Amino acid sequence: MHTPKRLSGVDEMKRFLRTAVLSIAAVLPACQSSPPTRFFSLTPTDGHRIAASGIGGPVHVAAVHISESLDQQEIIRESGTGRVVISNRNRWDAPLDEMLRDVLTQDLARRLPPGSVVLPDEPSPTGTRRIVLDVLRFSGDTTGKVVLTGGWSLLPTGSAPPLLRQQVHLSDTTDPSDYTNQVAAMSRLLGQLADQIARELRAQLAVLEMEQ
Numbered sequence: 001m002h003t004p005k006r007l008s009g010v011d012e013m014k015r016f017l018r019t020a021v022l023s024i025a026a027v028l029p030a031c032q033s034s035p036p037t038r039f040f041s042l043t044p045t046d047g048h049r050i051a052a053s054g055i056g057g058p059v060h061v062a063a064v065h066i067s068e069s070l071d072q073q074e075i076i077r078e079s080g081t082g083r084v085v086i087s088n089r090n091r092w093d094a095p096l097d098e099m100l101r102d103v104l105t106q107d108l109a110r111r112l113p114p115g116s117v118v119l120p121d122e123p124s125p126t127g128t129r130r131i132v133l134d135v136l137r138f139s140g141d142t143t144g145k146v147v148l149t150g151g152w153s154l155l156p157t158g159s160a161p162p163l164l165r166q167q168v169h170l171s172d173t174t175d176p177s178d179y180t181n182q183v184a185a186m187s188r189l190l191g192q193l194a195d196q197i198a199r200e201l202r203a204q205l206a207v208l209e210m211e212q
Contacts, residue, residue, distance in 0.1 A: 039091050039092070040093065043187045044107050044187070045187055045191030046110055046191075047192075048195065049111055050111060055201040058118050059112075059116060059129050059130070059154070059201065060124050060131065061104050061108070061117075061130075061133070062131060062132055063133070064100045065134045066100070067137070069084065070135065071095075072086070073092055074086045074090070077141055079141065080143070096138075104131075104190060105119060107191050107194030126157070128157065130157075132152065133150065134151050139186075140182040142176055144174050144181075145172075145173055146173070146189060147169075147189075148171070148190070148193065149170070150167075151165065152197065154200075163204070164204060166196070166197075166200060170193060171189075172185040
């Protein structure tokens with residue numbers, strides 16, 4: 001009977017190294033071809049500035065609530081069949097609810113008279129009214145349509161009922177070939193929401209002035 005030749009320790013090490021090199025060579029092309037992860041931020045946009053006559057006191061974006069499906073780092077898209085497409089390589093660079101609060105605050109500061117908007121971490125002066133935003137949908141789809149739906153409330157100081165409640169149904173269209181376009185459209189929609197809030201704040205002051 002033929003007895004297999006037993007490999008020496010040196011031969012065993014050579015075979016191990018050869019196998020390791022081949023394994024690494026097989027993995028490297030796959031790693032090199034993987035697209036990099038991209039991180040996106042919403043950005044403030046300019047809009048129509050309310051006249052210096054004011055809005056009846058400062059406001060503060062106190063809270064932004066988002067639906068569970070939006071509460072993730074990956075940017076989502078909706079397909080025509082009702083499915084949600086989650087992109088692992090296109091992500092938000094901060095929690096979406098915090099980003100919405102920060103950018104909406106900046107958008108309002110660009111539209112309201114100076115000193116009308118209290119920043120997120122600033123102490124609120126006496127009489128500051130609070131804005132609370134609830135977001136149900138905020139995403140694009142595979143056809144390029146981008147939507148923002150939900151509602152916002154204006155609350156007085158303390159626990160009194162809301163002074164104002166408004167529904168939000170905004171949409172935009174963009175080129176769906178790149179997530180950069182979707183994020184830019186989402187920033188525009190947030191600016192449109194700030195336009196809506198600024199108009200309602202001014203209109204509310206006008207009503208109060210007429211009642212006096």
